[in-house]
Amino acid sequence: MDRERFTALDAALGALQDRVATVAGDAARDPAKTQLKRYTADEQVVARLELAGPERRLASTHAGVDVHGDGSTVAYLGRVRRRAVDAAPGEDGAAALRRALLNP
Numbered sequence: 001m002d003r004e005r006f007t008a009l010d011a012a013l014g015a016l017q018d019r020v021a022t023v024a025g026d027a028a029r030d031p032a033k034t035q036l037k038r039y040t041a042d043e044q045v046v047a048r049l050e051l052a053g054p055e056r057r058l059a060s061t062h063a064g065v066d067v068h069g070d071g072s073t074v075a076y077l078g079r080v081r082r083r084a085v086d087a088a089p090g091e092d093g094a095a096a097l098r099r100a101l102l103n104p
Helices: 009-025 093-102
Strands: 045-053 061-068 073-077 083-085
Touching: 009 045, 009 061, 009 093, 061 093, 073 093, 083 093
Parallel strands: none
Antiparallel strands: 045 061, 061 073, 073 083
């Protein structure tokens, strides 16, 4: 697990967007299988990239992007009760998160 600190939200979102692009490009996964169910690549979360802040301990803002096994991304707001951010046409998860945080 990597952690980075940023002094500005825009810089944090830029770094998150770069990391999402890298991880999503490498995300191709075969379907996972358990004893009870077979999970397709789009159902598997292979990486979760999160933002929290600006406070150091009890952050008031929690958000992030889930990268699925097929390379798709979904942005969310919240920590325990995550709410998906609807992406506009042609928008990936990182861009949807940027829009949601900068234009509440």
